[in-house]
Amino acid sequence: MFRFGAFQLDLPAARLWCGEVALCLTPKAFDVLHYLVAHPGELVTKDELWRAVWPNVIVTDAALTVCMSEVRKALGDEAKAPRYIATVHRRGYRFIAPVRGPAPVSRRRNAPGLIVGRDLELAQLRAHLDRALGGERQIVFISGEPGIGKTSLIETLLAQSTSATDLWVGRGQCVEHSGAAEAYLPVLDALSRLARGPQGERLLALLAQSAPSWLAQMPSLLSADDAASLQSRVGGTSRDRMLRELAEAVEVITRVAPLVLWLEDLHWSDHATLDWLAFLARRDEPARLLLLGTYRPVELILTEHPLRSLKQELRAHRRCEELPLSLLSAAAVESYLAARLDAEPVTRGGDACPAREGLRNLASVIHQRTDGNPLFMVNIVDYLRAQSLIPVEVGPASLPNEATVSAAIPDGLHQMITRQFERLATPDQQLLETASIAGVEFSAATLAAGLDAPLPEVEARCAVLARGERFLRTCGITEWPDGTVATRYGFIHALYREVIYNRVPAGTAAGWHRLIAAREVAAFGPRANEIAPELALHWTRGRDYARAAQYCLLAGDNAMRRSAYLDAIEQFRRGLELLVKSSDAPARDSCELALRLALGPALIATLGNAAAEVEACYVRAGEVCESLGEHAQLFQVLFGLRSAALTRGELRKADAYGERLLALALRQQDRGLLLEAYLALGNTAFQLGELQRARTYLAQGIALYEPALHQTHAVSYGMDPGMFCLSLMALVLQLLGYPAQARARSVEALALAANVAHPYTSAMAANFAAWFHQTRREPALTESHAERAIELAARHGFVSAKLLAGMRRAWALGERGEHAAGIVQLQAGIAEWRNSGAVLAHPHFLGMLATAYARNGQYEDALAALSEALQATEQTDERWLQGDLCRLQGELLLATQAVAPAETVLLRAIEYAREQRARLWQLRAALVLSRHWRQQGQCAQAYTVLHEILDEFDEGFDTPDLAEAETLLQALSAPRTDA
Numbered sequence: 001m002f003r004f005g006a007f008q009l010d011l012p013a014a015r016l017w018c019g020e021v022a023l024c025l026t027p028k029a030f031d032v033l034h035y036l037v038a039h040p041g042e043l044v045t046k047d048e049l050w051r052a053v054w055p056n057v058i059v060t061d062a063a064l065t066v067c068m069s070e071v072r073k074a075l076g077d078e079a080k081a082p083r084y085i086a087t088v089h090r091r092g093y094r095f096i097a098p099v100r101g102p103a104p105v106s107r108r109r110n111a112p113g114l115i116v117g118r119d120l121e122l123a124q125l126r127a128h129l130d131r132a133l134g135g136e137r138q139i140v141f142i143s144g145e146p147g148i149g150k151t152s153l154i155e156t157l158l159a160q161s162t163s164a165t166d167l168w169v170g171r172g173q174c175v176e177h178s179g180a181a182e183a184y185l186p187v188l189d190a191l192s193r194l195a196r197g198p199q200g201e202r203l204l205a206l207l208a209q210s211a212p213s214w215l216a217q218m219p220s221l222l223s224a225d226d227a228a229s230l231q232s233r234v235g236g237t238s239r240d241r242m243l244r245e246l247a248e249a250v251e252v253i254t255r256v257a258p259l260v261l262w263l264e265d266l267h268w269s270d271h272a273t274l275d276w277l278a279f280l281a282r283r284d285e286p287a288r289l290l291l292l293g294t295y296r297p298v299e300l301i302l303t304e305h306p307l308r309s310l311k312q313e314l315r316a317h318r319r320c321e322e323l324p325l326s327l328l329s330a331a332a333v334e335s336y337l338a339a340r341l342d343a344e345p346v347t348r349g350g351d352a353c354p355a356r357e358g359l360r361n362l363a364s365v366i367h368q369r370t371d372g373n374p375l376f377m378v379n380i381v382d383y384l385r386a387q388s389l390i391p392v393e394v395g396p397a398s399l400p401n402e403a404t405v406s407a408a409i410p411d412g413l414h415q416m417i418t419r420q421f422e423r424l425a426t427p428d429q430q431l432l433e434t435a436s437i438a439g440v441e442f443s444a445a446t447l448a449a450g451l452d453a454p455l456p457e458v459e460a461r462c463a464v465l466a467r468g469e470r471f472l473r474t475c476g477i478t479e480w481p482d483g484t485v486a487t488r489y490g491f492i493h494a495l496y497r498e499v500i501y502n503r504v505p506a507g508t509a510a511g512w513h514r515l516i517a518a519r520e521v522a523a524f525g526p527r528a529n530e531i532a533p534e535l536a537l538h539w540t541r542g543r544d545y546a547r548a549a550q551y552c553l554l555a556g557d558n559a560m561r562r563s564a565y566l567d568a569i570e571q572f573r574r575g576l577e578l579l580v581k582s583s584d585a586p587a588r589d590s591c592e593l594a595l596r597l598a599l600g601p602a603l604i605a606t607l608g609n610a611a612a613e614v615e616a617c618y619v620r621a622g623e624v625c626e627s628l629g630e631h632a633q634l635f636q637v638l639f640g641l642r643s644a645a646l647t648r649g650e651l652r653k654a655d656a657y658g659e660r661l662l663a664l665a666l667r668q669q670d671r672g673l674l675l676e677a678y679l680a681l682g683n684t685a686f687q688l689g690e691l692q693r694a695r696t697y698l699a700q701g702i703a704l705y706e707p708a709l710h711q712t713h714a715v716s717y718g719m720d721p722g723m724f725c726l727s728l729m730a731l732v733l734q735l736l737g738y739p740a741q742a743r744a745r746s747v748e749a750l751a752l753a754a755n756v757a758h759p760y761t762s763a764m765a766a767n768f769a770a771w772f773h774q775t776r777r778e779p780a781l782t783e784s785h786a787e788r789a790i791e792l793a794a795r796h797g798f799v800s801a802k803l804l805a806g807m808r809r810a811w812a813l814g815e816r817g818e819h820a821a822g823i824v825q826l827q828a829g830i831a832e833w834r835n836s837g838a839v840l841a842h843p844h845f846l847g848m849l850a851t852a853y854a855r856n857g858q859y860e861d862a863l864a865a866l867s868e869a870l871q872a873t874e875q876t877d878e879r880w881l882q883g884d885l886c887r888l889q890g891e892l893l894l895a896t897q898a899v900a901p902a903e904t905v906l907l908r909a910i911e912y913a914r915e916q917r918a919r920l921w922q923l924r925a926a927l928v929l930s931r932h933w934r935q936q937g938q939c940a941q942a943y944t945v946l947h948e949i950l951d952e953f954d955e956g957f958d959t960p961d962l963a964e965a966e967t968l969l970q971a972l973s974a975p976r977t978d979a
Contacts, residue, residue, distance in 0.1 A: 117332025147375025739956025
C-alpha cells in the first residue's frame, strides 16, 4: 500500500482510493501510477515507462499520453500546476508528492551501461568537475579509438553527479561530413538541446541578454516575428563578437548553475567551433564550467585536423587536459562478466571453484578476441547470450568451454555488428539501412519518407528497437516548420551506423538520399537554409550535384552570417567542385556565378583585397556573367575587381572599373548602383589627386543617397555608402581649402553612422574622422576618434580598421611628444599593412612615420622614409598627398642645412598643390618657404608667396594652418609698413 495526500494505492486489489471512495483507473493507467509512486522524486523517462508498462508491445506516444491524462484526472492534478505528477519537458515525469509505503524501488542500470576498469579516469574527471564547481573553468579532451567507452565514461560521471549537483548539461554532436562542416554545429546543437530542456526558458533569456547573435542562429527556438527582429538587430555580426558573446554568456550561465558542455566527435568539427573553443579556454574569468570534448586520435592524424595543433597549444599553456582511454585489462573484462552474470569475479588467492574458473576462462577468451575494446566486449556478451551460450544462471557446468566460445565469436567488431544486424527481421533491417542514410541522429519522419511508410508505423518500429537498446536510442522530439512532430532517434554508437551504411548498395543509397532530401526540403520550405549542410550532403550522396551545390551556397551563407569565414570558404569551394560533375549547363553556370560572388567577400575577409585568389575569383565570375548576360551581377563582379585593384595600388585600373560601373548603372537606371558607382569613382579620383573630379562624383553620390533605401548596402558592399561619401567629401573639401564645410560633412558622416547601427560602418566612420582631424593637425581629436575606432574594431574583430586607427593614434602620440612610442607603433603597423599585400595608402603611412622621425630628430631616417613614399606615388599614381610629402621633404632638407635643394623641393610642392587645387598643401608649403625666406632676409618674397595663397581662403581661420599663416603674414607685413 502506498499513501500520498488523500490517496491510497492498493496494490493487491489494483485499486486507487480517495478516502472511502474507489476511483476508476484502467489497468495500464494504474501501472503507470504505480511505477511513478514507486520512484518518488526521481525522473522517470518515457522509455522507462514504456519498458515497464508495455514490455515487448508496440505502442506510440499517444498510449502514454492517454494514460497520463487518466491518472491526472483521477488525482485532480493539473499539468501546468502539478501537486503530484510534474512533467519534465521532453524527457518524462516526476512524482513530486511525499509518499509513505514500501521502500522506493532501485532501478539498476541496464547491463550494456555497466562501466568497468575506469576507476582512475572517473576519479580524474570528478576532480575536474570539483574544480569547475569551485569556479575554475576546466577543458578536458577525452580520446580513444571507436568503442573504447568515451561516451559511457561521461554518462557515468554525469549519472553520479547530477543527483547531488544541479548541473546544466549541454551535449553537442559533430557529424561526419562530405566536404565542409557546418560552422559552430556542436555548440549550436548543445545550446538547442539545453533550450529544449527544463532550463529552456531561463537559458533563452540569458542568451537574449548576453549572446543575441547566437540566439539568432537558432530561429526554431523563437517565434517567426522574434527571429526576424533579432536577425535584423544582429545582422553582420563579426567573428570576434560571436566568440566573445558566447564566452561571456557561458560565464553568465555558470553564475546561475554549473555547466557541463559535452562536445562529441571533435575530429569532425568545423573551424569556427575550434576558434570558439580556443577563445573560451584562454579566458581567465572564473566560471563553473566543465567542457568535455571527445575525439578519435587516428582521425586527427589521417586528416591533419586543426584540433591536433589547437590541443597541443592549449596543453603547452596549461589551458586544457587530455584523458586518453586505453583498452580494458583482462581483470576488467572479468569484472564486467561478473556483473552481467551476477557472479563473483575470481580474486587473487580465491577459491578455484569450477564456476569461478569458468568465469575467468571466459573473460580471458573474450579479452583475447576483443583486445579489451569495451563496445566489442558488450556486443560479444549480448551475442553469446542470444545464442544461449551463456545461460542466465551461472553454475559449475553452465559456462561454455573456450573452444565453443572462440568458434562462436566473430573476428572483429564490424563482423559482430553485422551478425547482430543479420539476425533481425527483414523489415527491421530495411528500416535500419534507411536510418543509416538519414544520419547518426534522425527524425522518424525522415525515415518514413525514405521507407515510403506511414509515420506512426515507422515510429512504433523504432520505439521497439530503442526500448530493447537494439541499434537505436531515443533522442527526444523533432518539430518541423510544416507542423510535423515526430520522435528523434539515433544509433547507439556511430560504428553501428557506419557498418550498416556500408552494406547498402550505392544505387539504393543514392535513391534514399534523394527521397530524404526532398522530404526535408518540403518540410522546411523557406527555412530549408537552416539545414543546408545536411541537405547538401544528401544531394551529394544522391548524386544530384547541381542541387548539392545550391545547398553548399546556402550553407556558406549561413557561415558568413556567423562570421565563420573559413567554414564559408570551404562550403563555397565544395559547391564549385560539385558543379564540375553537373551536366545541367545553364543551372551550373548560374549557380557558379552565385558561388563565386559569395566566395569573393569571404576571401577578402580572410586574405585581404590584394590576394591573387580574390582577383581570380572575380575574373571568373565576370566571364560567367558575360556568358549569361547577367548585368545586375556584373556590377557586383566589377565592384569586387575594382576594390582588389584599388587595394593593390592599381589606381588607373581601378578607375577604369569605376567607369564601367557607372556605365552599367546608367544603363539600368538604378539609384543604388549609381550611388555605388559615383562613390567608387570619387574614391579613386581622390587617391589620384584629382580633387575636383572627386568632389563632383561624391556630391552626386550624396544627392542620390536615401537612408531608407540604401542602408542595406552596408551588408552588400561592406559600408554604408552615405557615410563613405560624406567622409571622403570632408577630406576632399579640407584639401581644397574649405575647412568649415569639411568639418560639417565630417560631423554629418558620424551622425549618419550612429543611426545606421552597422558596426563596421561605425568603426570606419571613426577612422575617417581620425584621418580628417589628422589632416587638420588636431592631435587630440585625432586620438579621440582613433580610440573609438580601435574600441569598435577590437569588439567586433575588424582587423584592418583596428590597424588603420592604431597608426593614426601613433601619429597623435608623436605630436604630443611621445616620439619613441609613436615610431614603434607606426613601424609595426606599416609592416603589418605591407604583409597583408596592400599597397594603397602606403605613401601616407610612410609620411606619418617620416613626421615622427623628424619630431624625434632622426632626420636621415625621416628622409629615407620620404624618399620611399615619393617613389611609391610615382609607381601607383596615388598623388593626393604628393604636395605635402614634398613639403615635408623640403622642411627636412632645411633642417639638415641643404638650403638650395630644399627651396627647389618646396617650390615643387607648391606647384604640385596648385595643379591639384589642394590649397591646404599649398598653404603648408608656402608657410615653410616663407619662414625660411624671412630668416634669409627675403621678406618681400616671403610675403608675396604667403599672401597669394592665403588670399584664396574665405573660411576656417580658426584652424592651426590658417592661424599660423595669418600670424606670419602680419609679422612679414610690419617692416613693409614701417618703410
